[in-house]
Amino acid sequence: MTTADKSEPPGKPPKGPEGPSPSEGGSGGYFTIYKKGQGYWTRMGTVSAISLIGIAFAHFLYEERLFFNLSEMQIYGVIAVLGALYAGFAYHMLNKPSNVDFLISTDSEMKRVNWTSQKDLVGSTRVVIAFVFIMACVLFIYDLFFQTVFYLVGVLKTPPPFFPVKH
Numbered sequence: 001m002t003t004a005d006k007s008e009p010p011g012k013p014p015k016g017p018e019g020p021s022p023s024e025g026g027s028g029g030y031f032t033i034y035k036k037g038q039g040y041w042t043r044m045g046t047v048s049a050i051s052l053i054g055i056a057f058a059h060f061l062y063e064e065r066l067f068f069n070l071s072e073m074q075i076y077g078v079i080a081v082l083g084a085l086y087a088g089f090a091y092h093m094l095n096k097p098s099n100v101d102f103l104i105s106t107d108s109e110m111k112r113v114n115w116t117s118q119k120d121l122v123g124s125t126r127v128v129i130a131f132v133f134i135m136a137c138v139l140f141i142y143d144l145f146f147q148t149v150f151y152l153v154g155v156l157k158t159p160p161p162f163f164p165v166k167h
Helices: 003-007 040-064 072-094 097-111 118-153
Strands: none
Touching: 040 072, 040 097, 072 097
């Protein structure tokens, strides 16, 4: 055993001049996943959103019948071809190193967020709902006031709802 073989950790193949393996972020071909184990949940959320957009678009194409002179099977074929192109484009964009690095950094930032407790969230929601209700009431009173003023001045021909109607 040479001294070069002793420097490598046991169980790992020695790295040659080709650089890091694909799982460590190197290039291993088009269908390898760049930085595979990092940013898992952010990637899964992005894939889910992209899938929903693709499904919605396919449903739109089918429902709107944009292909007027095509049979049912031909419509399915067109949707399948467009779906495959969309999936290939999405895979390419999600595996681009700059986009992957952004998703990984987003995932690490989300892990550092201090999430509010359920008690604080319920309390804040109650405050917001109460404030919105109070503001709606105040604006309704302002509206009735200005409606009355404009009716008395003659700008509005329709009386406010609480005014007695003269026949």
